Amino acid sequence: MKKYNFNAGPSILPREVIEQTAAACLDFENSGLSLMTISHRAKNFQPVVDEAEALFKELLDIPEGYKVLFLGGGASLEFCMIPYNFLEKKAAYLNTGVWATKAMKEAKLFGEVVEVASSADKNFTYIPKDFEIPTDADYLHITSNNTIYGTELRKDIDSPIPLIADMSSDIFSRPLDVSKYALIYGGAQKNLAMAGVTFVIVKEDALGKVSRQIPTMLDYRTHVKKGSMFNTPPVVPIYSALMNLRYIKAHGGVKAMEQLAQERAKIVYGEIDRNKLFVGTAEEESRSLMNLTFVLKPEYQELQDEFMAFATSKGMVGIKGHRDVGGFRASCYNAMSIEGCEALVACMKEFESNH
Numbered sequence: 001m002k003k004y005n006f007n008a009g010p011s012i013l014p015r016e017v018i019e020q021t022a023a024a025c026l027d028f029e030n031s032g033l034s035l036m037t038i039s040h041r042a043k044n045f046q047p048v049v050d051e052a053e054a055l056f057k058e059l060l061d062i063p064e065g066y067k068v069l070f071l072g073g074g075a076s077l078e079f080c081m082i083p084y085n086f087l088e089k090k091a092a093y094l095n096t097g098v099w100a101t102k103a104m105k106e107a108k109l110f111g112e113v114v115e116v117a118s119s120a121d122k123n124f125t126y127i128p129k130d131f132e133i134p135t136d137a138d139y140l141h142i143t144s145n146n147t148i149y150g151t152e153l154r155k156d157i158d159s160p161i162p163l164i165a166d167m168s169s170d171i172f173s174r175p176l177d178v179s180k181y182a183l184i185y186g187g188a189q190k191n192l193a194m195a196g197v198t199f200v201i202v203k204e205d206a207l208g209k210v211s212r213q214i215p216t217m218l219d220y221r222t223h224v225k226k227g228s229m230f231n232t233p234p235v236v237p238i239y240s241a242l243m244n245l246r247y248i249k250a251h252g253g254v255k256a257m258e259q260l261a262q263e264r265a266k267i268v269y270g271e272i273d274r275n276k277l278f279v280g281t282a283e284e285e286s287r288s289l290m291n292l293t294f295v296l297k298p299e300y301q302e303l304q305d306e307f308m309a310f311a312t313s314k315g316m317v318g319i320k321g322h323r324d325v326g327g328f329r330a331s332c333y334n335a336m337s338i339e340g341c342e343a344l345v346a347c348m349k350e351f352e353s354n355h
Ligand SMILES: *Cc1c(COP(=O)(O)O)cnc(C)c1O
Pocket: 009, 073, 074, 075, 076, 077, 099, 143, 145, 146, 147, 148, 166, 167, 168, 169, 186, 187, 188, 190
């Protein structure tokens, strides 16, 4: 049976990206050596990092003055690296869920943290609007897509202070105005690559503004200076990212990815809204195009386990909702096909007609 991978992360990747990475693990560029066993300083690996950075810049139209880094530690390590490198006295955070809250917790170790707005009052089902950004804060931190709650900002906001964004789960799903950000970061394992690498897009002249001492490995300037090669970077995950960046380029770039995301969302949200059994959890104007969350209506709650089993029997994988939301979550990253979304919809329709 065909499986449709709706996992929230690590998540679906194009088949060819997986095949190319697997092939390189057996024989890297006809060298007779596995990608897993070569030196990151080998002369045939440097071009991998260089091309990955160049494709980041090309696909996201990154202006001059920015550097792209490939690091370890996941988005979670960035939660502390950001205040380490940017927080002198005070930082502002927009609280849109679990990940934003975790980022705030780390920042509090370094100084004052102002929560500019929060959607905790309604279990993070919406993105707050019209909040005030304190102009005396060192930066504003946002989470552009809330993987758990299925909400997304989906635009580049204007900020009078340096803007920093966790884009773990929506990077490369739409064109960006990178010039509005001081730093963009994320774990690669949602929409970019296999797990194990963290991407950081940083404006070079935004660095070096804090007075504290920063441990070498946690100082972004170390990695800028050494081109992500200060220590051994995650070689295989970076290679998988490069394969996916090539795939994105060959398939029309981020504009085409955005159009596909809109098509998928129309199909799946369309069915969530039509089907008598289900209801979406996020407010309509905050709905994510990446993580589509829905639950059974109160009067059908007892069908939870039955729908999970039914969907699983039809090949749907990873649609169980996060425990903080319940119900179901269909994560539809770049590699999810329209056919996959149609299969999910067919499954929801069939389940409805059985009840
Ligand atoms: C998954 C996720 C994280 C955590 O990423 P790790 O790489 O596991 O540390 C942080 N932020 C968002 C928005 C995520 O979806």
